[in-house]
Every structure is written in structure tokens, then in C-alpha cells.
Amino acid sequence: MRKLFLFSIIPLLAACGGSETFSPAEEAGMQLATQVSIFESKDNQKQWILRADAVDFSDLKSATLKKPVLLLKENGRDSVQVTGETGSFDYPSKLVSIEGHAIIKSLTEKATITAEQFSYDVDKNRIWSDTKTVITRGGAKVTAKGGVETDSKLSKIELKKQTTRLPVRTDELKLNKETLHK
Known part of the structure; x- marks a missing residue:
């Protein structure tokens, strides 16, 4: 059985002596928290963890995130990390959005994917972008102008709206020695 937990740590000035505070905004209904973690567990193992420096819970259907970090787990181990400047978590659809210099980094493979969002x-355990995306794996770098879609392991990456120029003549298919040594 899957359970969704909400856990927030609120630093108190009196208890910690730090400079961070927890205080609702001056507008009625605003609910702000700092250093928040939202996660889902299955069989006593976390499947994913969403952390943020600050979260606005005032909207009952979604949370607005500042400096979010989404950590995806595989067999109890960290496998993929997604970071950005801002984001949101839509509760009913269980959809996380991370924006602003967004980066997906595989913690098990040598792969990084960057996009604006x-x-x-x-529920579907998939990550995607509909904007220009750059994939770097090992020494190879590919740009997908229409975005990408991938599983949470980054083992299967589908490039969207990618175009490839095919040779017009058969002699373009032949490799010469100069091409092989470049």
C-alpha cells in the first residue's frame, strides 16, 4: 500500500538560535514553511523525496517550491536527482514540476540532462520536458529541440521532435580513412 507523507522541519529562533524563521505571510491564508520534505514510501522504502528550501502551502491543490530537489530511489538507493530554482507539487495529479535551469543528474550512470523545465x-514514474533539452552521457552530447521523455533510471531516453539528415547519395555513406582518424 502506498502512502504519501508530508514532513516539515521548522527551525525556531528560540530553540536553534539561527537566523531562519517560520512565519506566515501577511496575507490571510498563506502557509509558508522552510526546509520541507515530501515523500512517498512503499514497503517501508522511500520511492522518491521532494525537498525544498521554502514551500508555500496556501493553495490546497498544490505547493509552490523554492530551490526544489527531487531525489528518485531505485531499490532503496539514490538513483536520480532533479534540481531547479522553483517548482510545484500538484497533490491530486501527483505531478512535480521543476523550473529554472533544471538539471537531471543520474547518480548511477554518467548522464546529465538540462532544460528550462x-x-x-x-504514478507513471516518468520524467519529461517539452523544451530544448541537452543530454550529456560520458563524452557524448545531444540536443533535443522538442524535449525528452525518460524513465526514472534514465536508462531509456526518448528524444522528442528530433530530426536527422539522411545522406542523398550512397557515396556519402562510405567512410574514408580521413574521417576515421578525426
């Missing part, structure tokens, strides 16, 4: 569907 990424979305993560919790």
Missing part, C-alpha cells in the same frame, strides 16, 4: 509523474 522538467516534470515528474509520480
Whole structure:
């Protein structure tokens, strides 16, 4: 059985002596918290963890995130990390959105994917972007102008709206020695 937990740590000035505070905004209904973690567990193992420096819970259907970090787990181990400047978590659809210099980094493979925005569907366990995306794996770098879609392991990456120039003549298919040594 899957359970969704909300856990927030609120630093108190009196208790910690730090400079961070927890205080609702002056507008009625605003609910702000700092250093928040939202996660989902299955069989006593966390499947994913969403952390943020600050979260606005005032909207009952979604949370607005500042400096979000989404950590995806595989067999109890950290496998993929998604970071950005801002984001949101839509409770009913279980959809995480991370925006602003968004980066997906595989913690098990040598792969990094960058775009302006990424979305993560919790139920389908997939990550995607509909904007220009750059994939770096090892020494190879590919740009997908229409975005990408991948599983949470980054083992299967689908390039969207990618175009490739095919040779017009058969002699373009032949490799010469100069091409092989470049």
C-alpha cells in the first residue's frame, strides 16, 4: 500500500538560535514553511523525496517550491536527482514540476540532462520536458529541440521532435580513412 507523507522541519529562533524563521505571510491564508520534505514510501522504502528550501502551502491543490530537489530511489538507493530554482507539487495529479535551469543528474550512470523545465509523474514514474533539452552521457552530447521523455533510471531516453539528415547519395555513406582518424 502506498502512502504519501508530508514532513516539515521548522527551525525556531528560540530553540536553534539561527537566523531562519517560520512565519506566515501577511496575507490571510498563506502557509509558508522552510526546509520541507515530501515523500512517498512503499514497503517501508522511500520511492522518491521532494525537498525544498521554502514551500508555500496556501493553495490546497498544490505547493509552490523554492530551490526544489527531487531525489528518485531505485531499490532503496539514490538513483536520480532533479534540481531547479522553483517548482510545484500538484497533490491530486501527483505531478512535480521543476523550473529554472533544471538539471537531471543520474547518480548511477554518467548522464546529465538540462532544460528550462522538467516534470515528474509520480504514478507513471516518468520524467519529461517539452523544451530544448541537452543530454550529456560520458563524452557524448545531444540536443533535443522538442524535449525528452525518460524513465526514472534514465536508462531509456526518448528524444522528442528530433530530426536527422539522411545522406542523398550512397557515396556519402562510405567512410574514408580521413574521417576515421578525426
